[in-house]
Every structure is written in C-alpha cells, then in structure tokens.
Amino acid sequence: MMYSGILCSQTKVELSSLIFDRVLRTPIAYANVGFIDRGVGTVTDKEGYFEFSFMESHVTNKDTLQISAQGYYPLRIAFSRLQSVLDKTKVLYLSKLSDENKNLRHLSENSLVKDYVGSVADSEVTIGWSEKDKKGAELASLIDLSSNVTSLEQLKFRIAEHKADSTLVRINIYDVGPDNIPGKKIVKSIYHIIKRKEGEELVAINAKEVISSPKVIVGIERLESFGVKGNQLQFIMSTDIGTSFVKSTSQDSWEILPFNSIGFLLDVLNMGDAGDVKKRVVEESKVTGVVTLLGRPFQGCEVRIKDKLSYVQTNRDGSFNIAAITGDVLEFRSLFTESKNIKVENPQKINVFLKLKYDSLSEVVVNSYSKEDQEIVSGLGVGPQKKRSLGYSARSLGIDEFNKFALTFEDLIRGKFPGLSVGTGIGRGHSSFTLSNKIAVVLDGAVFVGDTNLISPSIVANISYVPGLAGNTVYGSNGRNGVLYITTKSAMQNRKLLEEKEIVNSLLVEGNDYDGLAKRYEAPVYFKTVASNLENSSSFEEAKAVYLKELELNLLNVNFYKEAFIYFKKWDEEYAYDILNIAISIANHNSKALRSIAFIFEENGRFGIAHEIYKRIGELEPRRSQSYMDLAQSYTSIGEYEKAFSLYKLILDNKIPGVVFGDTVLEIAVTEVKYLVTKHKIDLDYRDLHPSFYSKAQDLDGRIVFEWNDPLSEFEIQFVNPNKKYFTWQHTLNSQPKELLKERVQGYNTKEFVLEESDPGIWLINIKGYKVEEKNNQIPRFVKCTLYKDYGMPEEIKQIKVIELRDIFDNNFSIARLELN
Known part of the structure; x- marks a missing residue:
C-alpha cells in the first residue's frame, strides 16, 4: 500500500499521495501537483501517484498546494490544513469540468488554406532542462497566428542535445492571459515521447477546434525521462525577436524571458480563400x-x-x-x-x-580569445551573493557546499555535479569504446593537464562546471564533455584585495592633490548642427519655422533632435517632447541612438517613455547583457518592482540563454536586488534569495552609476574626497584595454561605484572626454551619471545627469557633488 501523508524531519518535508477521478475512481496520470508560485512541485505518474520533498522553511502556512489536470476543477489545500487532510484520506480526488470546450468552434465547410506561423529554429543559442530540473518544468513561446480563425495541425522544433534514452513531454496550447503570460489551455494537451538525440522533431496536434484568437502560447512540459544517462534536453532557439516563458515545476509562476523566441513552428489551417491569408512581409535585402x-x-x-x-x-x-x-x-x-x-x-x-589599431594590442586580444570564458568564471568576485553566470546551463559550488571531510579533490566534488563520474579521473557519464569521457579542467584561468588529486582541497575556493556543448565552444574536442573551472583561495583573495583597495590606495598616494580647476558642466542650449542659430528667434512661431526648415536637411541627425529639444523646452515643453518622439521613430533600428534618447527622457523624469525605448533596444540587441539590465532598472523606475525583481533573478540564476553576465554587471544586479528587498519588501516574495541579499542597501553612504550609449566612447571619471585627494577611473583603450575588451565580449556599457563608511563632507565627481576621430556625427555620445544619496533610505535622493562627451574634450568638468554626513 502506498503511504499518503507528510513525513517531517527537522528541516525536510516529504509529501506523497494518490490523485483519482472522483466519479470513475480511476487514477489521473500526469496531473500537476505543487505549491502555488513556490517552485516546489511535480507531476503524478501513470498510476496517479506523486511524491516530492522540500525544506520546511521554504513553505509557510500561508502557501497553498494546488492539484490540477486538464478537464478537471483544480483542488487547492492550504498548507496549514494539509496534514489533517492527508491523515483522513489516502487519495485526493478531482472533479471533472462540464462543457470545457463550449466556447470553441469547430471547422466548417469553408475552404482551408495551409500556412505556417511561429519562429524557425535557426540560432546557435539553446534553452532546455538539465539534470536538476524537476518534473513539471515547462518552456513556452508566444506565437502570432496571423489570422483570427485558425486550426493547429503540427508543431515542429529542433533538438540540440538529448541525454536520456527517451523523454515524455506534454505539448500545451494556451491563450494569452491578462498579464500577457500563459492563460487557459485552449486545446487538449498532446503527449509525446522524444527519442532522437538531435535534429527536427514533429508533433501532430490535429486540433479539431478552431482557435478564435490572434495569438497563442505554445509550451513543452517535461513529465518524465527514461534511462540512466541524465535528463538534459536542449531545444534550439530562434533568431526572431519575441517573448518566451519558463516555469521551474508544476504550479510555479511563469517567468518572462524578454526578447527571446524558442524555435517553435506551427503548421496551421486558415479559414477562407488563399487571398485572405495574411501576406508575408517582403524584407529589404x-x-x-x-x-x-x-x-x-x-x-x-x-x-x-x-x-x-x-x-x-x-x-x-x-x-x-x-x-x-x-x-x-x-x-x-x-x-x-x-x-x-x-x-x-x-x-x-x-x-x-580587420587589422589591429596598435601592435601593442595584439597580446591583449590573443589572450582574450583563450581566457575570456575563464575570466567569466574566475573573475566574478567573492561571496555567495554573486552567482556564477556563464550564459550556459552551469552549476557552481562555493566553500560552504564542499564535502567537509574530503581528503582528495575528487572527494571534494563527489556527488556534487550530476552527470560527472569520479573514479579514475573526472569524466562525464560513461566512456564509449571510441570516445573518452574526460572533461577539460581549468585552474585559475589555465588549462590543467595533470592528476586533479594533486590539487589540495584546502586551497580551493570555488568550482564551476559547464556541460558539454558550452565547453566545446571554447576548448573544441577537449571540452566536448564539459569544462570544470577551479578557483583557488589565493587567486580569489588577490582579486578581492585589488578591488577593495583600488580607490582607497589611489586616494592616499602622494601627488594626487586636487587642484580645483574643473569647470562646471552645463548642457549647451544652442544649435551646433545647423547653420541658423535659434537663439536669434524672437518668438515661438519664428523658432518653429527655423526648426522645420532645418529638419529637411537633418532628418537622420539625432544630434539635431537633441539640440532642438533643449532649445524648445523653454518655449513649449510638450512640443519639445514631440521632437524627441520623432527622433525615436527615425532611430528605431539604432540602439546607440535610442539609448541616447532614453537618457534624455530619464534625465527629465519621463521614465515611462524611456522604459518603452529600452524594450525596443532589447529587441535589437537580445544577446547583450546591457539590454536586460536596462530593462530591469527601468522597471524599478516606473514602479514595477515585481517585474524588476523577477528579471534580476533570471540574470543572477543564469536563465537567459546565450547571454554572458560578467562580474561588473552581476555586482550591479546584486546591489539592485538588495535595494528592492530593502525598500520594496512588501511588493516581493524574496524567500528564495540567499541570505546574503538581506544585508540592507542603506549600508551604503552613496552610490554612483555611470552608463554610456556608445561602446566606442573614451573618457575618465575623477572622484575628489573631502580631503581634496582624487582617484581617477579611466575608460580608455590605452589605460584599460582588457576591461574594454571584456565589455565588448559581454555586451555592457556601465560601471558602478559605491561609497561605504566614507569620509564625511563633500565629494566631487568630475569627467573628461577624449576626442574620437569620426566623420559621422549624427548620434550624441552621452555618459549618464546616476547619483544616490542615503541609498535605500526613506529620505533617499536620486539625481540623473547626462553629459555630452563632445562638449568636454581634454578638460575636466564638474558634473556633480555628493555631501555625506
């Protein structure tokens, strides 16, 4: 007899039961069971049985267990009542829905036209499930049906890697819910067994119902894997821009993956004549x-x-x-x-x-080819709050997770990385007769070829494992089975000391006394891009006439719109913003130009429009980490704290496929999450966070964040403390070629500085720009400086200053002052 109930230890709860049809008294296979929005759940097996476990602290009496299956009313039981319910019965029953499909129409005798919709699997980026993913995990993608009346015939997708002998999945078709996430299932779910290891997979849907909706969301849900080779299953993404969704297990909340489409292609039948089918847009060559x-x-x-x-x-x-x-x-x-x-x-x-600009850069660039991915692992900083993010499905261990009584390195990781075997060396699964199962090992950024048991467990600070396909992109056949990155305590401590003392030491050395010669920066209020000076206009109407005349000559010049906005704002603010709106439409395919316009809107407190611009930038640059940071930060600016929090979690949990989040970006994400937990705790469910995030953001006296719209920008920032000592951070090719190369690879244009336990008094922030030889002067070259005083406190002060680098060549300009108590 199967036991039904709850077994509790001091920290772990084990839950099991049977799910049956109330009338037929038959088991319900593959029902979804889990706590709502808690990431704790599973699916029933063919006999209607389920079991799963969770930590006692992870679920509270306010949480609810939900059991659902298509065609049945969901059953909800509060956790506070669950023990008493399961003490009384060994079986939980679901009741059938009546007239589930009453709102669905069926195919008529009208002529049917074959068509296809969705996205082609043509990207090098993949998304899927690893060994640690649970039953009930699901991936979904939004699809435009291109017609109001459509019948679904077949689903196509491509598999990049499949480790199991076979995997049972469920294809779910949803309508679009009120929050633009998967809503109700509108077609009977299809069960499908995947056996192929890679290549195109076809799933017959043959839905008899007619879908009266312009858009649907197609999901693939993991139910069960068979075989001993692991659960990993990876699907190929599309280069199309769209919206995808991920769910970690049954009854969990959907997480939105912006700017990404999974390669799902639907064969459909459209009602009406062939001429009624939406015509394909012929793209420019x-x-x-x-x-x-x-x-x-x-x-x-x-x-x-x-x-x-x-x-x-x-x-x-x-x-x-x-x-x-x-x-x-x-x-x-x-x-x-x-x-x-x-x-x-x-x-x-x-x-x-291309040829290098300077021969001296050759060593930097060559080293970047072999080390950029190692630096991503070994250079992410110190502490559990900075989760490792490699753009791949990776697993990382810190000191607290090591086997405490390990005598050898292999003892240290035994059982910690699913799929890795430890015996005569470290390998992936089992060797074949022709291929080795050995993995590549990288120690402090260098390939290690000896016996790993020569590495003492006492010197290891962090271990990260990247599985097969990802390792292959860096190390070729040597990384075919994956790469194990090892960071020693000495390497990590050296890095930490350098980071912590960089500013302090610079402020204490001789010869860095501030001379006080920085000019005060003021944004120009005149035209430099047109022949006529608008300041000579004596009226608003006269100025409009000059602007409209010059517009014909400067249609593609974003600098023209920027300067027109600055000028007309004194006459008519809304007219000035209309000018910027024209610039948005003109620059709709240029991320640098759009980001410069977003900076202007943010400086003027119009965060809603800036948010829409950042969404467009993400569509243009879905593989740059800056796109996701911009979107998350703009969510915070418009008060969408839960969406910001969700996106930051995706960034820190490495759930955005094909994007590398390095140490610079992760440090900012950590600060932002601490801020949200500190200041907007009531709006968030933060129970899944590592305790390190609970340290309050207001521990910081001040925070300064710099962002720039053009990756080619060169400038330097000068910080002057109350004792008139200065520290300079340079963003130039000559001073920091490695840092600029890392920005290029990881796709970010931002830098954060924090003041903690700093000298009280007035701190000055100065900036100097460097001239760049260019013929195209159509796009502003901006640096945005965001300053926070009393960060995270109720009395917090936030100030945004946008600086045009072309205005400050070769001179220090004072852009802000921060008074600390």
Whole structure:
C-alpha cells in the first residue's frame, strides 16, 4: 500500500499521495501537483501517484498546494490544513469540468488554406532542462497566428542535445492571459515521447477546434525521462525577436524571458480563400558576413551603413546581418581595430578581415580569445551573493557546499555535479569504446593537464562546471564533455584585495592633490548642427519655422533632435517632447541612438517613455547583457518592482540563454536586488534569495552609476574626497584595454561605484572626454551619471545627469557633488 501523508524531519518535508477521478475512481496520470508560485512541485505518474520533498522553511502556512489536470476543477489545500487532510484520506480526488470546450468552434465547410506561423529554429543559442530540473518544468513561446480563425495541425522544433534514452513531454496550447503570460489551455494537451538525440522533431496536434484568437502560447512540459544517462534536453532557439516563458515545476509562476523566441513552428489551417491569408512581409535585402581579427571571429564590431542610422554589432561567431541595398557603404568600426569601408555591390555574404589599431594590442586580444570564458568564471568576485553566470546551463559550488571531510579533490566534488563520474579521473557519464569521457579542467584561468588529486582541497575556493556543448565552444574536442573551472583561495583573495583597495590606495598616494580647476558642466542650449542659430528667434512661431526648415536637411541627425529639444523646452515643453518622439521613430533600428534618447527622457523624469525605448533596444540587441539590465532598472523606475525583481533573478540564476553576465554587471544586479528587498519588501516574495541579499542597501553612504550609449566612447571619471585627494577611473583603450575588451565580449556599457563608511563632507565627481576621430556625427555620445544619496533610505535622493562627451574634450568638468554626513 502506498503511504499518503507528510513525513517531517527537522528541516525536510516529504509529501506523497494518490490523485483519482472522483466519479470513475480511476487514477489521473500526469496531473500537476505543487505549491502555488513556490517552485516546489511535480507531476503524478501513470498510476496517479506523486511524491516530492522540500525544506520546511521554504513553505509557510500561508502557501497553498494546488492539484490540477486538464478537464478537471483544480483542488487547492492550504498548507496549514494539509496534514489533517492527508491523515483522513489516502487519495485526493478531482472533479471533472462540464462543457470545457463550449466556447470553441469547430471547422466548417469553408475552404482551408495551409500556412505556417511561429519562429524557425535557426540560432546557435539553446534553452532546455538539465539534470536538476524537476518534473513539471515547462518552456513556452508566444506565437502570432496571423489570422483570427485558425486550426493547429503540427508543431515542429529542433533538438540540440538529448541525454536520456527517451523523454515524455506534454505539448500545451494556451491563450494569452491578462498579464500577457500563459492563460487557459485552449486545446487538449498532446503527449509525446522524444527519442532522437538531435535534429527536427514533429508533433501532430490535429486540433479539431478552431482557435478564435490572434495569438497563442505554445509550451513543452517535461513529465518524465527514461534511462540512466541524465535528463538534459536542449531545444534550439530562434533568431526572431519575441517573448518566451519558463516555469521551474508544476504550479510555479511563469517567468518572462524578454526578447527571446524558442524555435517553435506551427503548421496551421486558415479559414477562407488563399487571398485572405495574411501576406508575408517582403524584407529589404539582407547583407550577411563574418568579421575576423587575427584569424579569429571578432565579436562586438560595429557594422553600420554610411549616411544612414542602420547599425548592428557582430555576434560571438563574428557574424552580422544588416538590411542594405546595392550601393550602400558598410563601415566596420571598433576601438581595437582600424576602420574599414566596403561597398555593397549586390546583396551578398561579405568576409571582412580587420587589422589591429596598435601592435601593442595584439597580446591583449590573443589572450582574450583563450581566457575570456575563464575570466567569466574566475573573475566574478567573492561571496555567495554573486552567482556564477556563464550564459550556459552551469552549476557552481562555493566553500560552504564542499564535502567537509574530503581528503582528495575528487572527494571534494563527489556527488556534487550530476552527470560527472569520479573514479579514475573526472569524466562525464560513461566512456564509449571510441570516445573518452574526460572533461577539460581549468585552474585559475589555465588549462590543467595533470592528476586533479594533486590539487589540495584546502586551497580551493570555488568550482564551476559547464556541460558539454558550452565547453566545446571554447576548448573544441577537449571540452566536448564539459569544462570544470577551479578557483583557488589565493587567486580569489588577490582579486578581492585589488578591488577593495583600488580607490582607497589611489586616494592616499602622494601627488594626487586636487587642484580645483574643473569647470562646471552645463548642457549647451544652442544649435551646433545647423547653420541658423535659434537663439536669434524672437518668438515661438519664428523658432518653429527655423526648426522645420532645418529638419529637411537633418532628418537622420539625432544630434539635431537633441539640440532642438533643449532649445524648445523653454518655449513649449510638450512640443519639445514631440521632437524627441520623432527622433525615436527615425532611430528605431539604432540602439546607440535610442539609448541616447532614453537618457534624455530619464534625465527629465519621463521614465515611462524611456522604459518603452529600452524594450525596443532589447529587441535589437537580445544577446547583450546591457539590454536586460536596462530593462530591469527601468522597471524599478516606473514602479514595477515585481517585474524588476523577477528579471534580476533570471540574470543572477543564469536563465537567459546565450547571454554572458560578467562580474561588473552581476555586482550591479546584486546591489539592485538588495535595494528592492530593502525598500520594496512588501511588493516581493524574496524567500528564495540567499541570505546574503538581506544585508540592507542603506549600508551604503552613496552610490554612483555611470552608463554610456556608445561602446566606442573614451573618457575618465575623477572622484575628489573631502580631503581634496582624487582617484581617477579611466575608460580608455590605452589605460584599460582588457576591461574594454571584456565589455565588448559581454555586451555592457556601465560601471558602478559605491561609497561605504566614507569620509564625511563633500565629494566631487568630475569627467573628461577624449576626442574620437569620426566623420559621422549624427548620434550624441552621452555618459549618464546616476547619483544616490542615503541609498535605500526613506529620505533617499536620486539625481540623473547626462553629459555630452563632445562638449568636454581634454578638460575636466564638474558634473556633480555628493555631501555625506
């Protein structure tokens, strides 16, 4: 007899029972069982039985267990009552719904037209489940049906990697709920067994119901894996921009994955004549290609069309894709390389070979090719609050998680990394007769080829494991089975000391006395981009006439709109903002221009419009970490604290596919999460956070965050303490080539500084810009400075200052002062 009830230890609760149909008294297979929005759940087996365990502190009496299955009313039981309910019965019953499909129409005799909708699986990025994912985990993607009346026939997707012998999944079709997340199931779920290891998978849907909705959400839910090789199953994403959703287990809340589409393609039947089917949009000719440097793919190179605002950056593999026509001139630019122009003879694939700007950069760039991924692991800082984020499905262990009585390194990790075998060396699963199962080992950034048991457990601070496909991208066949990154205590301590003492030591050395010569920065209030000076206009109408005349000559010049906004704001504020709205539409495909416009709106307190701009930037640059940080921070600015919190958790938990979040970005995310927990605790469910996040944000006296819209910007920031000592942080190629290279690889343009237990008095923040040789002067080159005083406190003061770098060449300008008590 199966036991039904709750077994409790001091910290762990084990829950099990049977789920049956109330009338038929038969088991309900694969029902979803779990605590609502708590990430604790599972699905029943074929006999209606379920069991799962959780930590006692993870669920409270306010939480509710929910059991649901398609075609049945859900059953909800408060945790406070659960023990008494299970003491009385060994079986929990669900009641059938009546007329579940009464709002669904069926196919008529009208002519049917075959069509397809969704996104093609054509990306190098994957998403899926690892060994640690639970039953009931689900991935979903929003699909535009392109027609108001559609019948679903077949689902296609591509598998990148499948470790199990077979995996049972459930295909769920949802309508779009009120919060733009998966709502109700509108088609009977389809059960499907995946056996193939990779390649295209077809699932017959053959829904007889007609879907009277312009959009649906298609989900794949993990039910059960068979075999001993592991549960890992990875699906190929699409390069299309869309919205996807992830759920960790049954009854958990959906997390929104912005700017990402899973490669789900639906074959459908549309009602009506062929002419009624929505016509496909014929896209402008695309020019594709690959940019290389020193014989390797070059990521982060700007590709833009001369005299136009079209602009993209090369991907990790050096590839690019830009809309262009014959006669366009493509400009390839980077801080590290000489610029190159290529004329488009016809839509084609172009291979571009760039040269370094200075020979001295050769060592930096070459080292980045071999070390950039190791630095992501070993350079993320200290402490459990900085979760390791590799852009892959990774697992990381800190000292607190090591086996306490380990005598050898293999003892240290035994049983800690699912799928890794420890015996005669460390390997992945079992070896075949022809292929080794050994993994690559990287110690403090260098490949380690000896016996890992020569590494003493006492010197290890952190261990991270990246599985097969990800390791293969860095180490080739040596990383085919994955890569184990080991960081020693000495390496981590050295890094920590350098970070903590950089500013302090700089403020104490001789020869850094502040001379007080920085000028005060004031934004210009005149036109530099047009011939006529609007300041000569004697009336609003006269100024409008000048503006409209010059508009014809400056249609693609974002600087023109910026300066027109500054000028007209004194006459008519709404008219000035209308000018910026025109700039948004003109620059809709240029992320640098859009970010500069968003900075202006933020400086003027219009965070809602800035938020919409950041959403568009994310669509243009879905593989840059800055896109997600911008969106999360703008959620906070508009009061959407729960959405900000959810996105930061995705960033820290490494759930955004294909994006690398390095130490600089993670440090900012950690600060932001602490701020949300400190100041907006009532709006959040923060029980899943590591205790380190509970340290209050108001421990900081002040916080300064710099962001810049153009990755090619060079400038320096000067901090002057109350004792008139200064520290300078430089963002220049000559001073910090490694840091700028890391920005290019990881895709961020931001830097955070915090003042903690700092000298009381007035701190000054100065800035100096460096001239950049460029012919295209259409886009402002901004640095946005956000200052917080009494950070996280009720009396917190936040100030945003936007600086145009072209106004401050070769001189120090004072942009802000911060008075600390």
